[in-house]
Amino acid sequence: xxxxxxxxxxxxxxxxxxxxxxxxxxxxxxxxxxxxxxxxxxxxxxxxxxxxxxxxxxxxxxxxxxxxxxxxxxxxxxxxxxxxxxxxxxxxxxxxxxxxxxxxxxxxxxxxxxxxxxxxxxxxxxxxxxxxxxxxxxxxxxxxxxxxxxxxxxxxxxxxxxxxxxxxxxxxxxxxxxxxxxxxxxxxxxxxxxxxxxxxxxxxxxxxxxxxxxxxxxxxxxxxxxxxxxxxxxxxxxxxxxxxxxxxxxxxxxxxxxxxxxxxxxxxxxxx
Amino acid sequence: xxxxxxxxxxxxxxxxxxxxxxxxxxxxxxxxxxxxxxxxxxxxxxxxxxxxxxxxxxxxxxxxxxxxxxxxxxxxxxxxxxxxxxxxxxxxxxxxxxxxxxxxxxxxxxxxxxxxxxxxxxxxxxxxxxxxxxxxxxxxxxxxxxxxxxxxxxxxxxxxxxxxxxxxxxxxxxxxxxxxxxxxxxxxxxxxxxxxxxxxx
Numbered sequence: 001x002x003x004x005x006x007x008x009x010x011x012x013x014x015x016x017x018x019x020x021x022x023x024x025x026x027x028x029x030x031x032x033x034x035x036x037x038x039x040x041x042x043x044x045x046x047x048x049x050x051x052x053x054x055x056x057x058x059x060x061x062x063x064x065x066x067x068x069x070x071x072x073x074x075x076x077x078x079x080x081x082x083x084x085x086x087x088x089x090x091x092x093x094x095x096x097x098x099x100x101x102x103x104x105x106x107x108x109x110x111x112x113x114x115x116x117x118x119x120x121x122x123x124x125x126x127x128x129x130x131x132x133x134x135x136x137x138x139x140x141x142x143x144x145x146x147x148x149x150x151x152x153x154x155x156x157x158x159x160x161x162x163x164x165x166x167x168x169x170x171x172x173x174x175x176x177x178x179x180x181x182x183x184x185x186x187x188x189x190x191x192x193x194x195x196x197x198x199x200x201x202x203x204x205x206x207x208x209x210x211x212x213x214x215x216x217x218x219x220x221x222x223x224x225x226x227x228x229x230x231x232x233x234x235x236x237x238x239x240x241x242x243x244x245x246x247x248x249x250x251x252x253x254x255x256x257x258x259x260x261x262x263x264x265x266x267x268x269x270x271x272x
Numbered sequence: 273x274x275x276x277x278x279x280x281x282x283x284x285x286x287x288x289x290x291x292x293x294x295x296x297x298x299x300x301x302x303x304x305x306x307x308x309x310x311x312x313x314x315x316x317x318x319x320x321x322x323x324x325x326x327x328x329x330x331x332x333x334x335x336x337x338x339x340x341x342x343x344x345x346x347x348x349x350x351x352x353x354x355x356x357x358x359x360x361x362x363x364x365x366x367x368x369x370x371x372x373x374x375x376x377x378x379x380x381x382x383x384x385x386x387x388x389x390x391x392x393x394x395x396x397x398x399x400x401x402x403x404x405x406x407x408x409x410x411x412x413x414x415x416x417x418x419x420x421x422x423x424x425x426x427x428x429x430x431x432x433x434x435x436x437x438x439x440x441x442x443x444x445x446x447x448x449x450x451x452x453x454x455x456x457x458x459x460x461x462x463x464x465x466x467x468x469x470x471x472x473x
Contacts, residue, residue, distance in 0.1 A: 167298065172306070174321050174323055175320040178330075191405045247305055248306055
């Protein structure tokens, strides 16, 4: 099944994306062709399978406390899922900190269902054989904000502080290669190899940090969330590894999401 | 009485310090959070979060340090360039091409340095169209600049430590951090400087 899909994908790429002869321009044809291809694939995005699994996980009593997540408060009241993803990260009084969607879901799995943080954080990212439950649940929650405008909260002092701290993290150069997030994502019109690099400091481009996640990645055939995306960015930044669903990640996501506020979140994505 | 006053002053100082911590700058907040919410993985230790003098200056001055500091840092970086003991700066351009193509190395999944990842950011040889645009094109590097010793030394030192010339350059310091070996840097220098390299044909 997966092999068949990958073959279909390869054929489709070959059909719509002839390899370019020269690509000195920033608006390169590979990216444009891939956007077309992505639009076709979104018609039947495998991400929907994970959304369905996530919904089931949300509703089923599970864990040591045998509870469902239907009392989980994602910021709009216990159990309200519709629109919640588009309004995170936000401040949660019960933990006195800002949380992004996946961090909040992990929190609910710990407090309501009795799962242990160290178990959830041990292997938090999807492999070819296993998709962690928080990934599926985040996929379900995100899909219920499709078509809504991003409206991360910026009223509580800690929400404003998270934005400023996230901005500092974004521009902080360190590590073996002296990179910051901004090394790749702070300038207009740059490319790494053939991959265009959006400038996340600009509102109209910052949406590309959020849009398409959670997304189904055709390379390897796995479902990934923003937690994975930022983790892999830090890996390639040659930094140490960020803690899964940590406050630091929520702060960086606050910076990125606030920069994109007001733009439409189109829902689950598909990635090469 | 005097003791009481001293105690009150000490208590007051403690309260002030606590307030300062609560209202710490975003930078202090970010540093504290990063220190707490990253962990060492593989070869990527927590020491990587600590700024050296170049990184500190670029962070503090948003990549434009004052001229005097800029010159001082550049001088220090240049002084740290270790020149090949045999005096030869050009290796094998064919090996250099492989190193330029290879973007692996220095992440927590690697054992150490591997490649230079040059094509990630630069146009170099004529046959690779999947090059990045973060750095300038290096196509015809030697042909345009000349093949003399000065340019050879410039190319080698730039690969060894880009900050010796441009202190807040986005280019990694491959020799300085040990991401490339002396032999690898010679090979990449040859890719740019050998008249026989496709870069210069």
